[in-house]
Amino acid sequence: MADHDAIICGAGVAGLALARTLLRQGRRVLVLDKQPGTRDVHKGELIQPRSLQILDALGVLERLRRQGAIEAHRLCCRTADNDEIASLDYRPLPEPFNHCLVHYYASIQEALLTDIPITFGARAEELLFDHNRVTGVRLAGGEELRAPLVAACDGHSSRLRAQAGFDASRHTYGHRLVGYDLAAPGLGTDIVAYLTDAGLRLLFAMPGGRARLYAQIDPGEHRAIGRAGLTEWTRRMTAAVPALEPLAEPLLDSAADARVMSAWRFNTPRWVRPGLALLGDAAHCVHPMAGQGMNAAIADAWALGERLADLDAFTPDAVDLALNRYEETRRPRVDYVARLSHNLAGLFTDTSWKGRVVARRMLRRNRHNHRLQHIITYNMSGLGVRRFTRRDRFIQLGLIRDSRSHVLPEVTCDF
The missing domain is CATH 3.50.50.60 (FAD/NAD(P)-binding domain)
Incomplete structure:
Protein backbone atom coordinates (compact mmCIF):
# COMPACT_ATOMS: atom_id res chain seq x y z
CA MET A 1 0.00 0.00 0.00
CA ALA A 69 12.94 41.13 -2.85
CA ILE A 70 14.18 43.75 -5.32
CA GLU A 71 12.37 44.54 -8.57
CA ALA A 72 14.64 44.62 -11.62
CA HIS A 73 13.33 46.01 -14.90
CA ARG A 74 16.42 45.93 -17.14
CA LEU A 75 19.29 43.62 -18.03
CA CYS A 76 22.08 45.82 -19.38
CA CYS A 77 25.27 45.07 -21.22
CA ARG A 78 28.03 47.64 -20.66
CA THR A 79 31.69 48.08 -21.43
CA ALA A 80 34.34 47.96 -18.72
CA ASP A 81 34.14 51.77 -18.68
CA ASN A 82 30.38 51.61 -17.98
CA ASP A 83 29.20 52.69 -21.43
CA GLU A 84 25.92 50.96 -22.25
CA ILE A 85 26.07 48.70 -25.30
CA ALA A 86 22.57 47.19 -25.23
CA SER A 87 19.75 46.41 -22.83
CA LEU A 88 16.73 44.18 -22.39
CA ASP A 89 13.73 45.96 -20.89
CA TYR A 90 11.00 43.94 -19.18
CA ARG A 91 8.57 46.83 -18.74
CA PRO A 92 6.78 46.42 -22.13
CA LEU A 93 5.81 42.83 -21.20
CA PRO A 94 2.22 42.14 -20.11
CA GLU A 95 1.42 43.50 -16.66
CA PRO A 96 1.54 42.82 -13.75
CA PHE A 97 4.54 40.53 -14.23
CA ASN A 98 6.62 42.87 -16.38
CA HIS A 99 9.75 42.75 -14.24
CA CYS A 100 12.08 40.33 -12.47
CA LEU A 101 12.61 39.87 -8.75
CA VAL A 102 16.01 39.41 -7.14
CA SER A 169 26.45 13.68 -20.76
CA ARG A 170 27.74 16.95 -19.37
CA HIS A 171 29.41 19.67 -21.43
CA THR A 172 31.72 21.80 -19.27
CA TYR A 173 32.32 25.40 -20.31
CA GLY A 174 35.89 26.60 -20.62
CA HIS A 175 35.61 29.01 -17.70
CA ARG A 176 34.59 29.21 -14.07
CA LEU A 177 32.75 31.91 -12.15
CA VAL A 178 33.95 33.57 -8.96
CA GLY A 179 30.90 34.56 -6.91
CA TYR A 180 31.18 37.50 -4.48
CA ASP A 181 28.66 38.58 -1.86
CA LEU A 182 29.49 42.17 -0.96
CA ALA A 183 28.16 45.26 0.77
CA ALA A 184 26.91 47.70 -1.88
CA PRO A 185 24.13 50.01 -0.65
CA GLY A 186 22.56 52.25 -3.29
CA LEU A 187 23.74 50.17 -6.22
CA GLY A 188 20.57 50.57 -8.29
CA THR A 189 18.28 47.91 -9.70
CA ASP A 190 19.70 47.25 -13.18
CA ILE A 191 21.29 43.83 -13.68
CA VAL A 192 24.53 44.65 -15.45
CA ALA A 193 26.72 42.37 -17.54
CA TYR A 194 30.10 44.02 -18.15
CA LEU A 195 31.66 42.77 -21.38
CA THR A 196 35.42 42.84 -20.76
CA ASP A 197 38.51 41.47 -22.49
CA ALA A 198 38.74 38.86 -19.72
CA GLY A 199 35.11 37.81 -20.00
CA LEU A 200 31.90 38.33 -18.09
CA ARG A 201 31.46 40.45 -14.96
CA LEU A 202 27.81 40.23 -13.84
CA LEU A 203 26.70 42.63 -11.10
CA PHE A 204 23.33 43.19 -9.42
CA ALA A 205 21.89 44.45 -6.15
CA MET A 206 20.64 42.06 -3.47
CA PRO A 207 18.28 42.73 -0.55
CA GLY A 208 19.73 44.32 2.57
CA GLY A 209 22.10 46.70 0.82
CA ARG A 210 24.26 43.94 -0.59
CA ALA A 211 25.19 42.79 -4.10
CA ARG A 212 26.38 39.77 -6.05
CA LEU A 213 29.18 39.84 -8.58
CA TYR A 214 30.00 36.87 -10.78
CA ALA A 215 33.40 37.20 -12.44
CA GLN A 216 34.65 34.85 -15.12
CA ILE A 217 38.04 33.22 -14.51
CA ASP A 218 40.08 30.81 -16.62
CA PRO A 219 40.31 27.35 -14.96
CA GLY A 220 44.05 27.25 -15.51
CA GLU A 221 44.48 30.62 -13.84
CA HIS A 222 42.32 29.52 -10.94
CA ARG A 223 44.39 26.39 -10.44
CA ALA A 224 47.58 28.46 -10.54
CA ILE A 225 46.53 31.02 -7.93
CA GLY A 226 44.46 28.76 -5.66
CA ARG A 227 42.17 30.15 -2.97
CA ALA A 228 45.06 32.01 -1.37
CA GLY A 229 45.54 34.04 -4.53
CA LEU A 230 41.91 35.14 -4.94
CA THR A 231 42.37 38.41 -3.06
CA GLU A 232 45.18 39.56 -5.35
CA TRP A 233 43.28 38.30 -8.40
CA THR A 234 40.26 40.31 -7.23
CA ARG A 235 42.44 43.42 -6.95
CA ARG A 236 43.68 43.01 -10.53
CA MET A 237 40.22 42.13 -11.84
CA THR A 238 38.67 45.25 -10.28
CA ALA A 239 41.44 47.53 -11.54
CA ALA A 240 40.88 46.26 -15.09
CA VAL A 241 37.17 47.23 -14.99
CA PRO A 242 36.88 50.96 -14.18
CA ALA A 243 33.12 50.57 -13.67
CA LEU A 244 33.86 48.35 -10.65
CA GLU A 245 36.40 50.65 -8.99
CA PRO A 246 33.78 52.20 -6.62
CA LEU A 247 33.28 48.68 -5.28
CA ALA A 248 36.98 47.88 -4.94
CA GLU A 249 37.07 47.92 -1.15
CA PRO A 250 33.95 45.78 -0.49
CA LEU A 251 35.06 43.36 -3.23
CA LEU A 252 38.44 42.90 -1.54
CA ASP A 253 36.70 42.48 1.82
CA SER A 254 34.55 39.70 0.37
CA ALA A 255 37.30 37.92 -1.60
CA ALA A 256 38.20 35.52 1.23
CA ASP A 257 34.65 34.14 1.18
CA ALA A 258 34.20 34.15 -2.61
CA ARG A 259 32.97 30.91 -4.13
CA VAL A 260 34.38 29.48 -7.35
CA MET A 261 31.90 27.53 -9.47
CA SER A 262 32.15 25.51 -12.64
CA ALA A 263 29.67 26.08 -15.46
CA TRP A 264 28.21 23.27 -17.52
CA ARG A 265 25.15 22.16 -19.45
CA PHE A 266 23.32 18.93 -20.21
CA ASN A 267 19.85 17.65 -21.06
CA GLY A 346 28.92 32.24 -25.68
CA LEU A 347 28.25 35.85 -26.60
CA PHE A 348 29.31 37.15 -23.18
CA THR A 349 32.08 34.74 -22.18
CA ASP A 350 34.09 34.20 -25.38
CA THR A 351 37.46 35.83 -24.66
CA SER A 352 39.03 35.14 -28.05
CA TRP A 353 39.86 38.19 -30.17
CA LYS A 354 37.34 37.19 -32.81
CA GLY A 355 34.65 36.40 -30.24
CA ARG A 356 35.03 39.76 -28.49
CA VAL A 357 34.84 41.69 -31.76
CA VAL A 358 31.78 39.79 -32.99
CA ALA A 359 29.95 40.17 -29.67
CA ARG A 360 30.52 43.91 -29.45
CA ARG A 361 29.60 44.50 -33.09
CA MET A 362 26.41 42.44 -32.87
CA LEU A 363 25.29 44.07 -29.62
CA ARG A 364 26.01 47.61 -30.81
CA ARG A 365 24.43 46.98 -34.21
CA ASN A 366 21.17 45.91 -32.59
CA ARG A 367 21.13 48.20 -29.55
CA HIS A 368 18.39 50.40 -31.07
CA ASN A 369 16.33 47.54 -32.48
CA HIS A 370 13.62 47.44 -29.83
CA ARG A 371 11.64 44.79 -31.71
CA LEU A 372 14.41 42.18 -31.60
CA GLN A 373 15.34 43.07 -28.03
CA HIS A 374 11.72 42.66 -27.01
CA ILE A 375 11.58 39.17 -28.54
CA ILE A 376 14.73 38.13 -26.65
CA THR A 377 13.32 39.56 -23.41
CA TYR A 378 10.05 37.72 -23.92
CA ASN A 379 11.83 34.44 -24.55
CA MET A 380 14.02 34.87 -21.46
CA SER A 381 10.99 35.76 -19.35
CA GLY A 382 9.55 32.26 -19.67
CA LEU A 383 6.17 33.61 -20.77
CA GLY A 384 6.46 31.87 -24.12
CA VAL A 385 8.63 31.41 -27.19
CA ARG A 386 8.76 33.69 -30.23
CA ARG A 387 11.28 32.26 -32.65
CA PHE A 388 13.42 34.49 -34.82
CA THR A 389 12.74 34.33 -38.55
CA ARG A 390 15.50 34.02 -41.12
CA ARG A 391 15.00 37.70 -41.87
CA ASP A 392 15.53 38.51 -38.18
CA ARG A 393 18.84 36.63 -38.28
CA PHE A 394 19.97 38.65 -41.30
CA ILE A 395 19.04 41.83 -39.41
CA GLN A 396 21.05 40.72 -36.38
CA LEU A 397 24.09 40.18 -38.59
CA GLY A 398 23.66 43.59 -40.17
CA LEU A 399 23.01 42.19 -43.64
CA ILE A 400 19.66 43.95 -44.07
CA ARG A 401 17.87 46.85 -42.40
CA ASP A 402 14.82 46.51 -40.19
CA SER A 403 12.09 49.01 -41.07
CA ARG A 404 10.09 47.86 -38.00
CA SER A 405 12.87 48.18 -35.43
CA HIS A 406 10.76 50.45 -33.18
CA VAL A 407 7.55 48.42 -33.48
CA LEU A 408 7.16 46.08 -30.52
CA PRO A 409 5.41 42.81 -31.42
CA GLU A 410 2.25 42.11 -29.46
CA VAL A 411 2.88 39.28 -27.05
CA THR A 412 0.77 37.53 -24.45
CA CYS A 413 1.43 34.75 -22.00
CA ASP A 414 1.37 31.38 -23.79
CA PHE A 415 0.14 29.53 -20.70
Whole structure:
Protein backbone atom coordinates (compact mmCIF):
# COMPACT_ATOMS: atom_id res chain seq x y z
CA MET A 1 0.00 0.00 0.00
CA ALA A 2 1.30 3.47 -0.87
CA ASP A 3 2.45 5.66 2.01
CA HIS A 4 1.97 8.84 -0.04
CA ASP A 5 0.71 10.00 -3.42
CA ALA A 6 4.13 11.50 -4.22
CA ILE A 7 7.59 11.30 -2.69
CA ILE A 8 9.71 14.26 -3.73
CA CYS A 9 13.45 13.82 -3.32
CA GLY A 10 15.17 17.17 -3.02
CA ALA A 11 14.09 20.44 -1.39
CA GLY A 12 15.39 22.84 -4.01
CA VAL A 13 12.92 25.13 -5.75
CA ALA A 14 11.83 22.38 -8.16
CA GLY A 15 10.92 19.96 -5.39
CA LEU A 16 9.28 22.58 -3.19
CA ALA A 17 7.29 24.13 -6.05
CA LEU A 18 6.04 20.68 -7.04
CA ALA A 19 5.13 19.90 -3.43
CA ARG A 20 3.13 23.11 -3.08
CA THR A 21 1.39 22.46 -6.39
CA LEU A 22 0.35 18.94 -5.40
CA LEU A 23 -0.65 19.91 -1.88
CA ARG A 24 -3.03 22.50 -3.33
CA GLN A 25 -4.62 19.62 -5.26
CA GLY A 26 -5.18 17.71 -2.00
CA ARG A 27 -2.47 15.12 -2.65
CA ARG A 28 -0.50 13.32 0.08
CA VAL A 29 3.05 14.57 -0.37
CA LEU A 30 6.36 13.98 1.41
CA VAL A 31 9.57 15.90 0.64
CA LEU A 32 12.95 14.38 1.54
CA ASP A 33 16.25 16.23 1.53
CA LYS A 34 19.69 14.96 2.52
CA GLN A 35 20.77 18.37 3.84
CA PRO A 36 20.06 19.35 7.48
CA GLY A 37 18.23 22.48 6.27
CA THR A 38 18.30 25.26 3.71
CA ARG A 39 21.72 26.63 2.79
CA ASP A 40 23.02 29.89 1.42
CA VAL A 41 24.24 29.17 -2.11
CA HIS A 42 25.39 31.36 -4.96
CA LYS A 43 22.79 30.61 -7.62
CA GLY A 44 19.20 31.23 -8.65
CA GLU A 45 18.82 34.80 -7.43
CA LEU A 46 16.90 36.10 -10.47
CA ILE A 47 13.18 35.25 -10.70
CA GLN A 48 11.84 35.74 -14.23
CA PRO A 49 8.25 36.92 -15.01
CA ARG A 50 6.78 33.46 -15.69
CA SER A 51 8.13 32.25 -12.35
CA LEU A 52 6.53 35.26 -10.68
CA GLN A 53 3.18 34.11 -12.09
CA ILE A 54 3.71 30.60 -10.74
CA LEU A 55 4.90 31.77 -7.31
CA ASP A 56 1.90 34.07 -7.13
CA ALA A 57 -0.42 31.15 -7.89
CA LEU A 58 1.34 29.13 -5.16
CA GLY A 59 0.78 31.89 -2.61
CA VAL A 60 4.41 32.81 -1.94
CA LEU A 61 5.09 35.86 -4.11
CA GLU A 62 3.86 38.46 -1.63
CA ARG A 63 5.92 36.79 1.08
CA LEU A 64 9.04 37.30 -1.03
CA ARG A 65 8.14 40.93 -1.62
CA ARG A 66 7.65 41.48 2.11
CA GLN A 67 11.04 39.91 2.72
CA GLY A 68 12.71 42.62 0.64
CA ALA A 69 12.94 41.13 -2.85
CA ILE A 70 14.18 43.75 -5.32
CA GLU A 71 12.37 44.54 -8.57
CA ALA A 72 14.64 44.62 -11.62
CA HIS A 73 13.33 46.01 -14.90
CA ARG A 74 16.42 45.93 -17.14
CA LEU A 75 19.29 43.62 -18.03
CA CYS A 76 22.08 45.82 -19.38
CA CYS A 77 25.27 45.07 -21.22
CA ARG A 78 28.03 47.64 -20.66
CA THR A 79 31.69 48.08 -21.43
CA ALA A 80 34.34 47.96 -18.72
CA ASP A 81 34.14 51.77 -18.68
CA ASN A 82 30.38 51.61 -17.98
CA ASP A 83 29.20 52.69 -21.43
CA GLU A 84 25.92 50.96 -22.25
CA ILE A 85 26.07 48.70 -25.30
CA ALA A 86 22.57 47.19 -25.23
CA SER A 87 19.75 46.41 -22.83
CA LEU A 88 16.73 44.18 -22.39
CA ASP A 89 13.73 45.96 -20.89
CA TYR A 90 11.00 43.94 -19.18
CA ARG A 91 8.57 46.83 -18.74
CA PRO A 92 6.78 46.42 -22.13
CA LEU A 93 5.81 42.83 -21.20
CA PRO A 94 2.22 42.14 -20.11
CA GLU A 95 1.42 43.50 -16.66
CA PRO A 96 1.54 42.82 -13.75
CA PHE A 97 4.54 40.53 -14.23
CA ASN A 98 6.62 42.87 -16.38
CA HIS A 99 9.75 42.75 -14.24
CA CYS A 100 12.08 40.33 -12.47
CA LEU A 101 12.61 39.87 -8.75
CA VAL A 102 16.01 39.41 -7.14
CA HIS A 103 16.37 37.50 -3.87
CA TYR A 104 18.59 34.96 -2.15
CA TYR A 105 18.04 31.35 -3.17
CA ALA A 106 17.64 30.30 0.47
CA SER A 107 14.92 32.94 0.93
CA ILE A 108 13.04 31.58 -2.08
CA GLN A 109 13.32 28.08 -0.61
CA GLU A 110 12.07 29.23 2.79
CA ALA A 111 9.10 31.02 1.23
CA LEU A 112 8.13 27.81 -0.58
CA LEU A 113 8.71 25.66 2.52
CA THR A 114 5.81 27.03 4.55
CA ASP A 115 3.37 24.25 5.57
CA ILE A 116 5.13 21.60 3.47
CA PRO A 117 5.68 18.17 5.10
CA ILE A 118 9.44 17.73 4.81
CA THR A 119 12.11 15.56 6.38
CA PHE A 120 15.58 17.11 6.35
CA GLY A 121 18.63 14.92 6.83
CA ALA A 122 16.94 12.04 4.96
CA ARG A 123 18.62 10.78 1.80
CA ALA A 124 16.84 8.61 -0.73
CA GLU A 125 19.54 5.98 -1.08
CA GLU A 126 17.89 3.67 -3.57
CA LEU A 127 14.88 3.44 -5.88
CA LEU A 128 12.41 0.63 -5.30
CA PHE A 129 11.03 -1.24 -8.32
CA ASP A 130 8.16 -3.55 -9.13
CA HIS A 131 9.30 -5.03 -12.44
CA ASN A 132 9.99 -1.95 -14.61
CA ARG A 133 8.08 0.56 -12.50
CA VAL A 134 9.50 2.76 -9.73
CA THR A 135 7.34 2.28 -6.64
CA GLY A 136 9.21 4.19 -3.94
CA VAL A 137 12.57 4.80 -2.28
CA ARG A 138 14.76 3.22 0.37
CA LEU A 139 16.30 5.73 2.78
CA ALA A 140 19.91 5.67 3.94
CA GLY A 141 18.81 4.09 7.25
CA GLY A 142 16.95 1.29 5.48
CA GLU A 143 13.36 2.57 5.79
CA GLU A 144 11.24 1.98 2.69
CA LEU A 145 8.62 4.47 1.53
CA ARG A 146 6.21 3.83 -1.32
CA ALA A 147 4.21 6.07 -3.63
CA PRO A 148 2.83 5.88 -7.19
CA LEU A 149 5.01 8.91 -8.04
CA VAL A 150 8.65 9.54 -7.15
CA ALA A 151 10.02 12.93 -8.24
CA ALA A 152 13.81 13.19 -8.52
CA CYS A 153 14.66 16.81 -7.74
CA ASP A 154 18.09 16.01 -6.32
CA GLY A 155 20.26 18.26 -8.45
CA HIS A 156 22.74 18.02 -11.29
CA SER A 157 24.59 15.04 -9.77
CA SER A 158 21.30 13.19 -9.15
CA ARG A 159 21.79 9.78 -7.58
CA LEU A 160 18.24 8.77 -8.56
CA ARG A 161 18.78 9.72 -12.20
CA ALA A 162 21.71 7.33 -12.40
CA GLN A 163 19.76 4.54 -10.68
CA ALA A 164 16.92 4.99 -13.15
CA GLY A 165 19.38 4.26 -15.95
CA PHE A 166 19.48 7.77 -17.44
CA ASP A 167 22.78 9.10 -18.76
CA ALA A 168 23.49 12.83 -18.54
CA SER A 169 26.45 13.68 -20.76
CA ARG A 170 27.74 16.95 -19.37
CA HIS A 171 29.41 19.67 -21.43
CA THR A 172 31.72 21.80 -19.27
CA TYR A 173 32.32 25.40 -20.31
CA GLY A 174 35.89 26.60 -20.62
CA HIS A 175 35.61 29.01 -17.70
CA ARG A 176 34.59 29.21 -14.07
CA LEU A 177 32.75 31.91 -12.15
CA VAL A 178 33.95 33.57 -8.96
CA GLY A 179 30.90 34.56 -6.91
CA TYR A 180 31.18 37.50 -4.48
CA ASP A 181 28.66 38.58 -1.86
CA LEU A 182 29.49 42.17 -0.96
CA ALA A 183 28.16 45.26 0.77
CA ALA A 184 26.91 47.70 -1.88
CA PRO A 185 24.13 50.01 -0.65
CA GLY A 186 22.56 52.25 -3.29
CA LEU A 187 23.74 50.17 -6.22
CA GLY A 188 20.57 50.57 -8.29
CA THR A 189 18.28 47.91 -9.70
CA ASP A 190 19.70 47.25 -13.18
CA ILE A 191 21.29 43.83 -13.68
CA VAL A 192 24.53 44.65 -15.45
CA ALA A 193 26.72 42.37 -17.54
CA TYR A 194 30.10 44.02 -18.15
CA LEU A 195 31.66 42.77 -21.38
CA THR A 196 35.42 42.84 -20.76
CA ASP A 197 38.51 41.47 -22.49
CA ALA A 198 38.74 38.86 -19.72
CA GLY A 199 35.11 37.81 -20.00
CA LEU A 200 31.90 38.33 -18.09
CA ARG A 201 31.46 40.45 -14.96
CA LEU A 202 27.81 40.23 -13.84
CA LEU A 203 26.70 42.63 -11.10
CA PHE A 204 23.33 43.19 -9.42
CA ALA A 205 21.89 44.45 -6.15
CA MET A 206 20.64 42.06 -3.47
CA PRO A 207 18.28 42.73 -0.55
CA GLY A 208 19.73 44.32 2.57
CA GLY A 209 22.10 46.70 0.82
CA ARG A 210 24.26 43.94 -0.59
CA ALA A 211 25.19 42.79 -4.10
CA ARG A 212 26.38 39.77 -6.05
CA LEU A 213 29.18 39.84 -8.58
CA TYR A 214 30.00 36.87 -10.78
CA ALA A 215 33.40 37.20 -12.44
CA GLN A 216 34.65 34.85 -15.12
CA ILE A 217 38.04 33.22 -14.51
CA ASP A 218 40.08 30.81 -16.62
CA PRO A 219 40.31 27.35 -14.96
CA GLY A 220 44.05 27.25 -15.51
CA GLU A 221 44.48 30.62 -13.84
CA HIS A 222 42.32 29.52 -10.94
CA ARG A 223 44.39 26.39 -10.44
CA ALA A 224 47.58 28.46 -10.54
CA ILE A 225 46.53 31.02 -7.93
CA GLY A 226 44.46 28.76 -5.66
CA ARG A 227 42.17 30.15 -2.97
CA ALA A 228 45.06 32.01 -1.37
CA GLY A 229 45.54 34.04 -4.53
CA LEU A 230 41.91 35.14 -4.94
CA THR A 231 42.37 38.41 -3.06
CA GLU A 232 45.18 39.56 -5.35
CA TRP A 233 43.28 38.30 -8.40
CA THR A 234 40.26 40.31 -7.23
CA ARG A 235 42.44 43.42 -6.95
CA ARG A 236 43.68 43.01 -10.53
CA MET A 237 40.22 42.13 -11.84
CA THR A 238 38.67 45.25 -10.28
CA ALA A 239 41.44 47.53 -11.54
CA ALA A 240 40.88 46.26 -15.09
CA VAL A 241 37.17 47.23 -14.99
CA PRO A 242 36.88 50.96 -14.18
CA ALA A 243 33.12 50.57 -13.67
CA LEU A 244 33.86 48.35 -10.65
CA GLU A 245 36.40 50.65 -8.99
CA PRO A 246 33.78 52.20 -6.62
CA LEU A 247 33.28 48.68 -5.28
CA ALA A 248 36.98 47.88 -4.94
CA GLU A 249 37.07 47.92 -1.15
CA PRO A 250 33.95 45.78 -0.49
CA LEU A 251 35.06 43.36 -3.23
CA LEU A 252 38.44 42.90 -1.54
CA ASP A 253 36.70 42.48 1.82
CA SER A 254 34.55 39.70 0.37
CA ALA A 255 37.30 37.92 -1.60
CA ALA A 256 38.20 35.52 1.23
CA ASP A 257 34.65 34.14 1.18
CA ALA A 258 34.20 34.15 -2.61
CA ARG A 259 32.97 30.91 -4.13
CA VAL A 260 34.38 29.48 -7.35
CA MET A 261 31.90 27.53 -9.47
CA SER A 262 32.15 25.51 -12.64
CA ALA A 263 29.67 26.08 -15.46
CA TRP A 264 28.21 23.27 -17.52
CA ARG A 265 25.15 22.16 -19.45
CA PHE A 266 23.32 18.93 -20.21
CA ASN A 267 19.85 17.65 -21.06
CA THR A 268 19.06 14.09 -20.04
CA PRO A 269 17.68 12.14 -23.05
CA ARG A 270 14.68 10.97 -21.02
CA TRP A 271 13.07 12.66 -18.01
CA VAL A 272 10.51 10.02 -17.11
CA ARG A 273 10.05 6.31 -16.71
CA PRO A 274 7.09 4.51 -15.12
CA GLY A 275 6.66 5.93 -11.63
CA LEU A 276 9.53 8.43 -11.84
CA ALA A 277 10.00 12.00 -13.10
CA LEU A 278 13.16 14.13 -13.22
CA LEU A 279 12.79 17.87 -12.61
CA GLY A 280 15.12 20.85 -12.54
CA ASP A 281 18.86 20.24 -12.51
CA ALA A 282 18.31 16.49 -12.25
CA ALA A 283 16.79 16.61 -15.76
CA HIS A 284 18.65 19.49 -17.39
CA CYS A 285 21.26 22.11 -16.56
CA VAL A 286 22.14 25.37 -18.33
CA HIS A 287 24.78 28.07 -18.00
CA PRO A 288 23.95 30.12 -14.87
CA MET A 289 23.47 33.43 -16.70
CA ALA A 290 20.16 35.18 -15.85
CA GLY A 291 18.94 32.42 -13.52
CA GLN A 292 17.46 30.33 -16.33
CA GLY A 293 18.17 27.07 -14.49
CA MET A 294 16.11 27.95 -11.42
CA ASN A 295 13.31 29.40 -13.50
CA ALA A 296 13.19 26.30 -15.69
CA ALA A 297 12.95 24.19 -12.52
CA ILE A 298 9.94 26.18 -11.27
CA ALA A 299 8.27 25.81 -14.67
CA ASP A 300 8.99 22.04 -14.65
CA ALA A 301 7.18 21.71 -11.33
CA TRP A 302 4.17 23.66 -12.55
CA ALA A 303 4.00 21.74 -15.86
CA LEU A 304 4.07 18.38 -14.10
CA GLY A 305 1.49 19.60 -11.59
CA GLU A 306 -0.84 20.59 -14.42
CA ARG A 307 -0.62 17.12 -15.95
CA LEU A 308 -1.36 15.51 -12.57
CA ALA A 309 -4.22 17.89 -11.70
CA ASP A 310 -6.59 16.04 -14.02
CA LEU A 311 -6.23 12.73 -12.17
CA ASP A 312 -9.08 11.63 -9.93
CA ALA A 313 -6.68 9.27 -8.16
CA PHE A 314 -2.95 8.54 -8.36
CA THR A 315 -3.22 5.10 -9.90
CA PRO A 316 -0.01 3.82 -11.52
CA ASP A 317 -1.42 3.86 -15.06
CA ALA A 318 -2.87 7.35 -14.70
CA VAL A 319 0.36 8.71 -13.20
CA ASP A 320 2.49 7.19 -15.95
CA LEU A 321 0.30 8.70 -18.66
CA ALA A 322 0.61 12.11 -16.97
CA LEU A 323 4.40 11.73 -16.79
CA ASN A 324 4.64 11.08 -20.51
CA ARG A 325 2.48 14.11 -21.27
CA TYR A 326 4.66 16.24 -18.98
CA GLU A 327 7.78 15.38 -20.94
CA GLU A 328 6.09 15.75 -24.34
CA THR A 329 4.82 19.25 -23.59
CA ARG A 330 7.66 20.57 -21.43
CA ARG A 331 10.77 19.36 -23.26
CA PRO A 332 10.42 21.59 -26.38
CA ARG A 333 10.39 24.71 -24.19
CA VAL A 334 13.40 23.55 -22.17
CA ASP A 335 15.25 22.72 -25.39
CA TYR A 336 14.71 26.30 -26.55
CA VAL A 337 15.76 27.80 -23.19
CA ALA A 338 18.90 25.65 -23.24
CA ARG A 339 19.87 26.89 -26.70
CA LEU A 340 19.12 30.49 -25.77
CA SER A 341 21.20 30.26 -22.58
CA HIS A 342 24.07 28.60 -24.43
CA ASN A 343 24.11 31.22 -27.17
CA LEU A 344 23.99 34.10 -24.68
CA ALA A 345 26.73 32.50 -22.61
CA GLY A 346 28.92 32.24 -25.68
CA LEU A 347 28.25 35.85 -26.60
CA PHE A 348 29.31 37.15 -23.18
CA THR A 349 32.08 34.74 -22.18
CA ASP A 350 34.09 34.20 -25.38
CA THR A 351 37.46 35.83 -24.66
CA SER A 352 39.03 35.14 -28.05
CA TRP A 353 39.86 38.19 -30.17
CA LYS A 354 37.34 37.19 -32.81
CA GLY A 355 34.65 36.40 -30.24
CA ARG A 356 35.03 39.76 -28.49
CA VAL A 357 34.84 41.69 -31.76
CA VAL A 358 31.78 39.79 -32.99
CA ALA A 359 29.95 40.17 -29.67
CA ARG A 360 30.52 43.91 -29.45
CA ARG A 361 29.60 44.50 -33.09
CA MET A 362 26.41 42.44 -32.87
CA LEU A 363 25.29 44.07 -29.62
CA ARG A 364 26.01 47.61 -30.81
CA ARG A 365 24.43 46.98 -34.21
CA ASN A 366 21.17 45.91 -32.59
CA ARG A 367 21.13 48.20 -29.55
CA HIS A 368 18.39 50.40 -31.07
CA ASN A 369 16.33 47.54 -32.48
CA HIS A 370 13.62 47.44 -29.83
CA ARG A 371 11.64 44.79 -31.71
CA LEU A 372 14.41 42.18 -31.60
CA GLN A 373 15.34 43.07 -28.03
CA HIS A 374 11.72 42.66 -27.01
CA ILE A 375 11.58 39.17 -28.54
CA ILE A 376 14.73 38.13 -26.65
CA THR A 377 13.32 39.56 -23.41
CA TYR A 378 10.05 37.72 -23.92
CA ASN A 379 11.83 34.44 -24.55
CA MET A 380 14.02 34.87 -21.46
CA SER A 381 10.99 35.76 -19.35
CA GLY A 382 9.55 32.26 -19.67
CA LEU A 383 6.17 33.61 -20.77
CA GLY A 384 6.46 31.87 -24.12
CA VAL A 385 8.63 31.41 -27.19
CA ARG A 386 8.76 33.69 -30.23
CA ARG A 387 11.28 32.26 -32.65
CA PHE A 388 13.42 34.49 -34.82
CA THR A 389 12.74 34.33 -38.55
CA ARG A 390 15.50 34.02 -41.12
CA ARG A 391 15.00 37.70 -41.87
CA ASP A 392 15.53 38.51 -38.18
CA ARG A 393 18.84 36.63 -38.28
CA PHE A 394 19.97 38.65 -41.30
CA ILE A 395 19.04 41.83 -39.41
CA GLN A 396 21.05 40.72 -36.38
CA LEU A 397 24.09 40.18 -38.59
CA GLY A 398 23.66 43.59 -40.17
CA LEU A 399 23.01 42.19 -43.64
CA ILE A 400 19.66 43.95 -44.07
CA ARG A 401 17.87 46.85 -42.40
CA ASP A 402 14.82 46.51 -40.19
CA SER A 403 12.09 49.01 -41.07
CA ARG A 404 10.09 47.86 -38.00
CA SER A 405 12.87 48.18 -35.43
CA HIS A 406 10.76 50.45 -33.18
CA VAL A 407 7.55 48.42 -33.48
CA LEU A 408 7.16 46.08 -30.52
CA PRO A 409 5.41 42.81 -31.42
CA GLU A 410 2.25 42.11 -29.46
CA VAL A 411 2.88 39.28 -27.05
CA THR A 412 0.77 37.53 -24.45
CA CYS A 413 1.43 34.75 -22.00
CA ASP A 414 1.37 31.38 -23.79
CA PHE A 415 0.14 29.53 -20.70
